[in-house]
Amino acid sequence: MMSRRRLPTAKGLMTKLEAVLFFRFCIPRNDKNRRLRGISPMANPLNGYVLSIHAQEVLQRSERQTIEPEWIQRALxxxxxxxxxxxxxxxxxxxxxxxYGDRALRVVYNPDKQPPVIVTVFFDRSFKG
Structure with a gap:
């Protein structure tokens, strides 16, 4: 008889079946009962906008920590x-x-999502406008 191998996870040790069931039913879902991909369940709203996981990671980088949330809101x-x-x-x-030296802040967001999702934020060197 084969023994059940336990997998290390953030919730402790689980069997593979327990892990599949946990991740299938405990991930945030939207109104169409599909998993929300790329959106942190604890994302900070920015006046009706939500930062994607990628945008949060970008803003955590040392060279990008100077981007203020009020600048993002001003751009939006x-x-x-x-x-x-x-x-x-x-x-x-x-x-x-x-x-910030009159540099251009670029904010990319998806208006089709509810709430709208900010995909990425960065200072755009190539902006000539």
């Missing part, structure tokens, strides 16, 4: 330039930040 509320990406259905907005 009143962008200097905006563009729609047909391939990904994402909106890209740019806003010049005078406090």
């Amino acid at each position: 509320d009143n962008p200097d330039y905006s563009d729609w990406d047909d391939r990904t259905n994402a909106v890209r907005v740019w806003k010049r930040i005078p406090e």
Whole structure:
């Protein structure tokens, strides 16, 4: 008889079946009963927007820790330039930040999700507008 091997997980030791059941039923889901991918369940809302896991990781990097949440909100509320990406259905907005040497902050978000998801945030060196 084969013994049940226990897998180390964040919840302690589990059998493979227990792990599959946990991850299948304990992951946040949207209204269509599909798993929400790329969105942290504890993501901080930014005036109706949610940061994706990627955006949170980008903002944690040492060279990007200077990006203030108020700058992101300013770019979303009143962008200097905006563009729609047909391939990904994402909106890209740019806003010049005078406090940071008048560099252009680029915010990419998906308006189709509810709440809208901020995909990434960075200072765009190639912005000429």
